Amino acid sequence: MPSIKDRVKPQTGLHVSILGMALRKLLKKLYVPEKSAIPVCILLVASYGQMTDFSISTSRAVIMMILLLAADLFERTYDGKNALALAAVIILLQKPFALFSCSFLLSFGAMAGIYLVLPVLEQVWFGDPWAKRRKRRRLHHLDRELLANKRTGRFRIFCRQQGQKIGQMLLVSSSVQLTTLPVVLYFFFEIPLYGIVINLFVIPLSSLLVVFSFVGGVIGCICLPAAKFILSNAFWLLKLYEQICLIFQKLPGHMQIFGRPVWWQLLLYYLMLILVLFCLMYLLYKIDEAEYQRLPLQPEKNRKKLKYIGKVLPVLCIIFIVHIPSGTFEMTMLDVGQGDGIYLHTPAHQDILIDGGSTSEKQVGKYRILPFLKSKGIRQIDYLIATHADEDHINGLEELLKLSGDGYKIRQLLLPDVADKKQSGYVLLRKAAKQKHIPVRYLSTGSYFRSGGVSFFCLNPSAGSSFDSANAESITLSMQYQDFSCLFTGDLEGAGEEALQRIVSSSPLRQSYHIPEHYTVLKVAHHGSKNSTGEELLDILKPEYALISCGRKNRYGHPHRELLDRLADTGAEIQRTDEKGALSVILRNGKPCVTGYLDNQDNQISKNK
Structure with missing residues (x-):
């Protein structure tokens, strides 16, 4: 931006x-x-x-x-x-x-x-x-x-x-x-508060x-x-x-995030602006006419009306273009190329970001994730979650942490509670969080937090555990909201997937961790690698939708054909960011509606035709 x-x-x-x-x-x-x-x-x-x-x-x-x-x-x-x-x-x-x-x-x-x-x-x-x-x-x-x-x-x-x-x-x-x-708001999602003064x-x-x-x-x-x-x-x-500009940039509130207004807000704004201008012109005409007729009181009354309209106009402008947050659950799997980035919005107006990184896109946090957040009018991330320390999951999060305070802030950073906390990725995240005075918490199996009726249970990793690979220690979150459920798996595979399979196979543990009979949405692990998300695990999870985050024509060949066949055998509807761009999940009357960004663009083109 x-x-x-x-x-x-x-x-x-x-x-x-x-x-x-x-x-x-x-x-x-x-x-x-x-x-x-x-x-x-x-x-x-x-x-x-x-x-x-x-x-x-x-x-x-x-x-x-x-x-x-x-x-x-x-x-x-x-x-x-x-x-x-x-x-x-x-x-x-x-x-x-x-x-x-x-x-x-x-x-x-x-x-x-x-x-x-x-x-x-x-x-x-x-x-x-x-x-x-x-x-x-x-x-x-x-x-x-x-x-x-x-x-x-x-x-x-x-x-x-x-x-x-x-x-x-x-x-x-x-x-x-x-x-x-x-x-300006439609294209940049924010305005410089001191822009008029800088012009002087x-x-x-x-x-x-x-x-x-x-x-x-x-x-x-x-x-x-x-x-x-x-x-x-x-x-x-x-x-x-x-x-x-740098001097004004250091002043508090120098950049105000409003989000992208929708078409009816733009129309309403300009209609109101035209209406106010006509009202001002009419009052000015009345003042001129009263002064010409030498009526002493009428011009003064109209001048008071002018001042009143002048005070109300800025407030009306902001009302008609401010972003209106959704009152329901929303989920977006961002198109970050070869990497991961998932945004969640809860009915309590809390915002959560799970991972944010890419190996195919440069400065993915600054130029892809942050613009998306600003377009939603988000000024605060309540939970920033790094599932594990791989670059394609955290390099954008590091950028967001460093930019925190520049119009928006991050409340908490959540990391996996593993034995090796000195991995370079975790060290960089903790260092960036410390510089911005952001508290760091650790998640392990059994950890739980709730936001606006949305509950999150951590199913992996076990506290203080050690794995052969960083992928196996990925934070795995089971999310439940009313009848909608989602499993976030990071790059889970190997020993970590086996630990998850033991939990979801145990009736007492399923009841303890509020694991549903089947998941509405499965975030497919490791960008669709053939070594992750095995057949036995899929038979237990039984997802309705399988979302895959991967880069177009990536060098790893993700998603692999073997995995796609396994997902197809379970009857899951497969959605991929390399084919449809960012994937959006919105609950309408309790039922999920999964759409891709490119689907929306095709619909708009067909409507215009």
Whole structure:
């Protein structure tokens, strides 16, 4: 996921505008006629777009800039809204699916906020054009009085002017945030809390950054040492940006996780935003009309309504896009490639992660597991369980532990209670947990915990036991919720599988550990290895569904044909992450519904057709 440095709200296409207008001013100062200067500017802007391969945001800015320059060239009025609409049409004619891309929605959403929302907010805060003129005249007389005081007059005028600029920038940033907030949450699942404030430092310096970069690039074609000196200024500006972001990143709550809103929340959000804007415009009209008729009380009442709506608007926005957690049991076997990662959500709104690692995907915790958790709006993992110390089960968990506290936290780390606790994998997990002050607990046969009606019994390993292989010591959890049951086996095989078979074959032990007559879901051990999940064990477990986590075309050949045949003989429905992506199990009216991510995508494509 992008960090806070990547998530500062961009003024999309700002660099194109800076380049175009800067060149136009330069040519004007050189006394180049406008009839010649404007075509040169258009050529430069188009060339810049070609150089950047006409990305969506750059294409939008280039088209609008060319329309602005062409309007001046032909002495026509430029309308930003029409130019924005024309740019959208041109881009979508070339790339129809750009409508669903993050860059298109953010770029055009930001400009829509500036053209549609900003004028309304400006009238709310600064009044109509007539009120602005009266205020400017009043401030002009005040400035003359302040200038009479030579000690503090100029300083007070400077402070007031800077305050006005900051207020205007805050309004611009707020307008952009209002129109793009749902898009940001849909694609990134979180928002930087201090993004608007960071823009106050970033945007004023962006003009210098663009100028230094452009001039340095041009001079570099002539004199490389001079270009290095100029570009060094751009480098230090970028370092300043980075340091500013790092400072804000250390502040509490700098990143707020909301999860991915569903389609009806997006629709409701924009409908409410439009309704509020119309209400504000209507109240502003009433205030203007009352002031024109010189009614003293009515404008004051309407101004109070404006302030009330302004306070309620942010709350309404959050309500309509916040993720609504499910009130039932959910389970997802994540597609982590060649590895394991299982997420559980209980009716008590507790979240559990069993394993999280991969040998085929790099930084699987940061780029696969954590984005999934954020998309669900999860800010806390109640139990982080590592079944054993193999890399394909824990390297992502180590990343999650190190990232804990960055918008979300982990309450407990659960490890197997085996004799050899000094294995490198366990040492790394405990070290990461200690740095984040996360308590570590150990599970062994008979360990038990409960969450929102969901019970978990540990069936393996025995306390202080020692095995020939790490796979055999895998934590094995028997889960029960109402009539739904699931057995999580990690990479269980060999002596560990034999110990599990002895437990599930014993009637007293089955009763003691609340083992059901048959399991609804079996998490197949060791990614479908032929040496695990034997026929005798399957005859006892009798699973309805068998879920296999493995990487596509992995070098181990998982799942093996022998195991698939054994599962088919038991009548279990086999679901695999290498074929269907992430596997989701949701209880509907007490019955499990197992679907793959690719199944959902195929359904959406067929519906669109």
